[in-house]
Amino acid sequence: MSEIVKFTIDGKECQGKKGQLIVDAAADNGVYIPVLCHMRDLIPAGSCRICTTKVNGRYMAACTTPVDEGTVVENDTPELLDIRKAIVEMLFVEGNHFCPSCEKSGNCDLQALGYKYQMMAPRFPYAFERRELEASTPKIFLEKNRCIFCKRCVRVIKDDQGRSVFAFKGRGKTLQINIDKKLAANLSDEMAKKAMDICPVGAILRKEVGFVEPIGTKKYDHKPIGSDLKNIYQ
Amino acid sequence: MAQKVTIEPVTRVEGHGKVTIHLDDNMNVAQTRLHIVEFRGFERFVQGRPYWEAPVLVQRLCGICPVSHHLAAAKALDVIVGAGTGHGLTPTGEKMRRLMHYGQMFQSHALHFFHLSSPDFLLGYDADPAIRNVIGVAINFPELATQGVLMRKYGQEIIALTAGKKIHGTGAIPGGINKNLTIAERDSLLHGAGPLNIDQMVAWADGALQFFKGYYMKNREFVDNFAYFPSNHLSLVRKDGALDLYHGVLRAVDTNGNKILNDVDYQDYFNYIEEDVKSWSYMKFPYLKHLGKEKGWYRVGPLARLNTADFIPTPMAQKEFEIFKAHTNGKPNNYCLHTHWARLIELLHSAEVIKDLLNDPDLQKDDLVVKGTKQKEGVGLIEAPRGTLFHHYRINDNDQIEMANLIVSTTNNNEPMNQSVNFVAKKMMNGQAQITEPMKNAVEIAIRAYDPCLSCATHALGKMPLDIKLYNATGEILDHFKS
Ligand code: SF4
Numbered sequence: 001m002s003e004i005v006k007f008t009i010d011g012k013e014c015q016g017k018k019g020q021l022i023v024d025a026a027a028d029n030g031v032y033i034p035v036l037c038h039m040r041d042l043i044p045a046g047s048c049r050i051c052t053t054k055v056n057g058r059y060m061a062a063c064t065t066p067v068d069e070g071t072v073v074e075n076d077t078p079e080l081l082d083i084r085k086a087i088v089e090m091l092f093v094e095g096n097h098f099c100p101s102c103e104k105s106g107n108c109d110l111q112a113l114g115y116k117y118q119m120m121a122p123r124f125p126y127a128f129e130r131r132e133l134e135a136s137t138p139k140i141f142l143e144k145n146r147c148i149f150c151k152r153c154v155r156v157i158k159d160d161q162g163r164s165v166f167a168f169k170g171r172g173k174t175l176q177i178n179i180d181k182k183l184a185a186n187l188s189d190e191m192a193k194k195a196m197d198i199c200p201v202g203a204i205l206r207k208e209v210g211f212v213e214p215i216g217t218k219k220y221d222h223k224p225i226g227s228d229l230k231n232i233y234q
Numbered sequence: 235m236a237q238k239v240t241i242e243p244v245t246r247v248e249g250h251g252k253v254t255i256h257l258d259d260n261m262n263v264a265q266t267r268l269h270i271v272e273f274r275g276f277e278r279f280v281q282g283r284p285y286w287e288a289p290v291l292v293q294r295l296c297g298i299c300p301v302s303h304h305l306a307a308a309k310a311l312d313v314i315v316g317a318g319t320g321h322g323l324t325p326t327g328e329k330m331r332r333l334m335h336y337g338q339m340f341q342s343h344a345l346h347f348f349h350l351s352s353p354d355f356l357l358g359y360d361a362d363p364a365i366r367n368v369i370g371v372a373i374n375f376p377e378l379a380t381q382g383v384l385m386r387k388y389g390q391e392i393i394a395l396t397a398g399k400k401i402h403g404t405g406a407i408p409g410g411i412n413k414n415l416t417i418a419e420r421d422s423l424l425h426g427a428g429p430l431n432i433d434q435m436v437a438w439a440d441g442a443l444q445f446f447k448g449y450y451m452k453n454r455e456f457v458d459n460f461a462y463f464p465s466n467h468l469s470l471v472r473k474d475g476a477l478d479l480y481h482g483v484l485r486a487v488d489t490n491g492n493k494i495l496n497d498v499d500y501q502d503y504f505n506y507i508e509e510d511v512k513s514w515s516y517m518k519f520p521y522l523k524h525l526g527k528e529k530g531w532y533r534v535g536p537l538a539r540l541n542t543a544d545f546i547p548t549p550m551a552q553k554e555f556e557i558f559k560a561h562t563n564g565k566p567n568n569y570c571l572h573t574h575w576a577r578l579i580e581l582l583h584s585a586e587v588i589k590d591l592l593n594d595p596d597l598q599k600d601d602l603v604v605k606g607t608k609q610k611e612g613v614g615l616i617e618a619p620r621g622t623l624f625h626h627y628r629i630n631d632n633d634q635i636e637m638a639n640l641i642v643s644t645t646n647n648n649e650p651m652n653q654s655v656n657f658v659a660k661k662m663m664n665g666q667a668q669i670t671e672p673m674k675n676a677v678e679i680a681i682r683a684y685d686p687c688l689s690c691a692t693h694a695l696g697k698m699p700l701d702i703k704l705y706n707a708t709g710e711i712l713d714h715f716k717s
Contacts, residue, residue: 100402101283101291133282135632141284207633208315210286212603214405214413215398 032226037150104202106218112225301338302618308406309614316606327410341389348382410603461570464489467538475544531649534621536576551583
């Protein structure tokens with residue numbers, strides 16, 4: 001049995017398993033640390049940095065840092081909130097996000113964080129990156145403009161031989177999410193739905209079912225992101 | 235010395251435009267033009283998008299009647315997903331959409347009458363512009379102003395309960411609707427708190443209509459003579475000739491009431507309608523192909539609809555329709571300002587339709603969407619508050635829109651608005667050297683009767699205040715007015 005350790009988040013006494021990731025341990029103790037790329041039980045990606053916290057005085061990604069006896073975590077401080085807001089703004093300006101006609105609106109984690117941090121106009125200039133759409137697979141419409149490179153799809157959506165249906169292509173400024181057309185041709189409806197659900201933005205869309213969910217029934221229509229700690233990491 | 239008068243921007247209409255009036259050496263009106271100076275290009279940037287996004291994306295053209303765009307696009311996509319047109323949907327799908335549409339019609343017509351045009355009727359066309367506005371109405375006729383606000387609110391509530399929110403909802407999806415109306419929602423509309431119930435709405439709509447008729451009886455000469463000119467009229471009508479604002483066949487009549495487009499299927503609209511482009515306006519000029527540019531232009535909107543329809547399928551509005559028709563001995567009505575009268579009959583009709591729909595148990599059923607064999611192309615038409623609205627999409631093998639064509643109501647009314655401006659300018663300005671306030675307002679009243687949405691017409695955004703300039707033959711500004 002793993003060893004139980006005591007740690008604090010913003011002064012609150014918490015308990016977790018030694019080596020458990022801080023985001024997961026925080027959620028188990030009723031404390032919300034925002035995530036975009038993290039999913040429980042997946043190998044951490046640490047790519048989005050929205051979970052930036054101060055751990056024993058140093059900036060750390062809470063999704064890649066384990067808890068230990070006596071760890072001191074700062075989470076809800078004006079400085080960290082502003083850092084997170086800046087990260088959300090960067091993600092918005094880096095892609096081409098147009099919430100008004102996006103079917104993920106209301107279910108989108110990035111949009112929900114924009115509301116949470118009361119983002120108005122981003123402080124950074126828009127990059128207006130030109131990204132192509134990939135519409136040629138039967139079940140998925142890949143809207144590359146909205147990808148935030150969280151790598152969730154790459155890590156989760158695999159065929160029965162364990163091959164990833166999604167993959168990154170390019171580096172730095174030219175990095176794009178891609179879909180393997182051959183593997184995608186055999187994707188089940190269930191996996192297509194899962195891909196759309198785990199994508200924290202509206203980059204992966206299932207074909208032909210857009211807007212079937214009425215306004216008022218979506219994840220963040222009534223409660224802000226972070227209200228339901230059991231389900232935030234799927 | 236020849237002169238040019240510019241009216242820019244025009245007030246109390248949706249959008250932004252200007253009017254120029256050229257006077258010849260004898261100070262007579264030589265030429266008038268309504269220029270639409272906005273440009274957006276929705277037809278281009280919808281290309282490449284997944285087709286199911288069109289009803290939600292394209293409605294962003296407009297904050298005034300987005301529901302019309304939402305539904306016209308959804309109707310076009312019904313064809314694409316193989317659900318057919320009109321009655322191809324499930325009863326719940328079709329009736330929920332109808333409720334959304336008539337709710338929209340109700341709020342838009344109420345807004346136009348109470349907020350945009352009533353200042354002219356209540357306070358006088360020649361009243362000081364400082365009070366001839368909605369604030370002036372609120373101060374002098376608080377009861378009417380309140381009714382206007384609450385009728386609009388009621389219509390917006392219907393939209394929220396059918397589309398998901400009051401502006402830019404997502405209710406209509408290809409092949410149907412994404413929600414039904416719960417019993418609680420239905421009851422809130424049937425017997426809502428205070429005056430917000432359907433019976434009160436029917437009564438107020440009737441009250442507004444009777445008010446206009448009273449005004450008309452007292453000012454008959456002015457109203458009848460304001461801008462009368464013959465034209466063709468076009469709209470959808472139900473297959474049996476009834477007024478139907480949601481679905482039907484395309485009918486056009488000439489000024490004598492002869493059918494010049496005989497109840498054709500609108501999927502083939504491009505066989506009958508063409509659009510002309512002029513260098514001085516971003517707004518196109520549609521006309522009936524077989525009659526040509528000169529003779530084929532037509533009016534759309536409330537006046538046109540009451541001219542093309544044989545009857546109205548609700549009792550109170552039908553009675554009023556008979557009175558309206560009797561005024562022109564059953565022939566088409568070409569009096570521009572009678573558009574207000576026709577609009578108020580439609581307001582009453584919409585309230586009656588809403589009441590019937592709310593009492594229909596089909597709205598509580600769960601069968602919401604129909605799909606069949608996928609098609610590559612689809613056309614959706616609807617009677618928007620301002621007239622016939624065309625949406626046409628073609629998709630590729632990957633479900634992306636590759637072509638979109640939109641002909642919005644105000645575009646259909648482009649030539650009639652130009653004709654009205656010309657008529658009024660000639661009447662008011664021939665021989666005048668200076669622009670007077672009544673002259674400016676007369677031109678605006680002529681445009682306003684069409685309740686134009688210039689933003690939609692060029693698929694643009696903005697509001698439309700008035701700016702008039704008077705030029706001499708050498709292009710020198712003699713007089714300039716800006717509101
Ligand atoms: S497509 Fe979605 S899930 Fe995949 S990397 Fe991009 S944002 Fe993440």
